[in-house]
Amino acid sequence: MNKPHLIKLNKIGNSDLGYLVVIEESLNLPFKIKRNYWTISIPNNIKRGFHAHKKTQQILVCLNGEIIVETIDKDLNKEIFELTDPTLGLYLPPCVWHTMEYKNDAIQLVMASDLYFENDYIRNYEDFLNFKY
Numbered sequence: 001m002n003k004p005h006l007i008k009l010n011k012i013g014n015s016d017l018g019y020l021v022v023i024e025e026s027l028n029l030p031f032k033i034k035r036n037y038w039t040i041s042i043p044n045n046i047k048r049g050f051h052a053h054k055k056t057q058q059i060l061v062c063l064n065g066e067i068i069v070e071t072i073d074k075d076l077n078k079e080i081f082e083l084t085d086p087t088l089g090l091y092l093p094p095c096v097w098h099t100m101e102y103k104n105d106a107i108q109l110v111m112a113s114d115l116y117f118e119n120d121y122i123r124n125y126e127d128f129l130n131f132k133y
């Protein structure tokens, strides 16, 4: 599905020992991961993002706290995902304008299909509206 959507990840364990959550190619990952990054020390209520990617696909996971992700796809459909559950990954296909608001000491893990390449970013909303996918 080429729209932003949530992927339920496998949780293994029990409440006595705790859990681990797995994302694995061929199991529940729609692309090969080339890069991972995560946020640290983001003050509460900060908004970041305000960009789209031309080719890169990503999965965002909120490991702690809350992240409110607003997405606008290439058909200009707007959606809001309130991420608080670390067993949910938010899949972002290419060409989705996204903004993240971080709350309650949020920590975000991102898995990306491509290496970092600034030329893959669309950082201006007008450019996003004019971008031919």
Ligand code: TYD
Residues within 6 Å of the ligand: 035, 037, 048, 049, 050, 051, 116
């Ligand atoms: P950016 O993707 O713009 O993050 P946010 O939307 O959360 O503000 O990245 C912030 C800065 O970090 C920007 O200068 C690019 C740089 N950066 C890298 O060098 N490598 C990476 O893998 C990423 C994701 C960002």
